């Protein structure tokens with residue numbers, strides 16, 4: 063098959079040893095150096111070694127490209143890509159950049175087409191990214207035009223390795239990728255399948271926001287279970303997530319992926335020792351419309367919420383009856399985009415659809431708790447950008463203890479130990 | 488099509504008399520001023536009071552709406568949900584303090600049926616944070632249905648359709 067994707071494999075090269083000497087990671091695994099959030103070179107290296115390295119990157123849902131000819135704009139790391147479905151129903155993904163003069167030609171979020179035409183010189187590509195026509199290839203009146211040996215295939219869009227599982231699409235710029243199931247590991251596959259259990263999905267909508275901060279802060283945010291019961295007063299006040307809830311924090315063997323499972327108690331939490339330590343807990347408050355938070359049981363899982371991170375760019379959420387896949391798109395060291403895709407099941411009746419739409423008020427760029435995280439990331443970024451240098455500390459919990467507590471930084475330490483390997487730091 | 492063949496498009500002919508349009512436009516504009524003042528002065532607890540008991544409020548990304556996708560950035564069906572949104576903003580959400588300023592313009596009354604008035608306006612919201620320049624948070628269009636109550640209006644439905652689909656960080660206060 064050869065090199066289908068036509069992207070270089072930077073992981074086979076040693077990183078620039080001279081340049082990396084300037085960066086020294088602290089020996090203590092409970093410390094995180096600040097330059098990983100602010101440094102331009104580190105951000106570039108992440109694109110090469112992580113996003114364009116041996117990773118499966120989430121890029122959308124099959125239900126977003128439901129029919130032959132459907133396409134969406136997406137990203138692999140910072141690189142704009144297009145995801146399509148061809149006439150045979152097969153999913154393709156390729157760089158959103160003309161092979162000729164390099165224009166980013168697709169400027170719509172989603173649509174249906176038979177071909178992609180770069181407006182600059184009308185080079186035309188098929189739904190699989192293959193170059194199918196070049197105007198004036200033979201020139202005019204025998205003059206000009208392409209060289210005789212012009213290779214259409216070599217001048218196609220750079221194609222990506224694509225895999226899917228139960229409706230979610232992942233891409234890699236490397237050909238020699240392990241199967242997605244091996245990439246996740248058996249424990250994470252089980253959690254993944256709680257959200258994507260193979261039932262046909264219904265797309266509810268896609269939100270986008272630009273966050274000020276480094277993309278890893280968002281991975282951290284989901285792995286940082288400690289904050290969830292402290293920052294998110296809405297969750298604690300209305301009982302969706304309280305430190306004393308039954309909970310389970312797991313990471314895969316590599317440390318790069320993680321899941322936090324949680325079970326909501328019936329009714330609201332009592333004012334007890336766990337709520338007493340939460341300065342912002344409002345025990346007197348009742349929702350005017352509590353039906354919004356009703357849990358309609360729809361899976362066999364013993365947990366009412368899963369918050370999963372798939373390295374490097376997917377956050378997968380099942381909270382009560384909300385399903386959402388959030389794609390992290392790095393945009394330099396101090397900026398990233400989040401693409402929040404919310405969905406339900408294709409066979410939802412109108413009542414269930416309405417319930418999901420109401421419950422989705424919790425997350426997103428205008429969500430009751432989405433706002434907390436979006437905002438606090440800028441607080442951390444402002445600190446890293448403006449403050450005098452100091453390492454972050456992630457000391458909570460132990461790596462070898464049972465994982466039935468949220469008061470732990472275990473998953474963050476796991477992620478950074480993997481990050482250092484992948485980056486060669 | 489030849490350029491000469493393009494007829495300038497004028498919006499649908501007014502179904503209301505000039506007098507009605509003048510009177511109702513004034514009511515809508517006055518309503519929007521009060522609505523903007525409440526939000527821009529940080530009186531979020533007053534926000535549900537601009538709506539009827541059965542009101543629907545939706546904040547919709549334009550690209551979602553155009554694709555027929557039903558998800559809202561904020562969605563309240565009934566005054567209970569409006570109050571819960573206001574409570575969450577005032578007591579449970581964490582966000583950097585900010586000033587906001589609504590500019591509401593291009594107000595046009597589209598029609599009236601009984602005591603229901605339909606209208607549309609454009610809005611833009613400027614947001615200012617500590618030690619930051621003022622930024623544009625959103626530009627969009629309100630698609631409204633009002634109920635006339637005496638000499639004032641209440642919103643029965645406000646659909647805020649925003650162009651700014653790549654949201655800068657987040658939208659805290661409802662547009």
Ligand SMILES: [Fe+2]
Nearest residue numbers: 283290294435
């Ligand atoms: Fe959070």
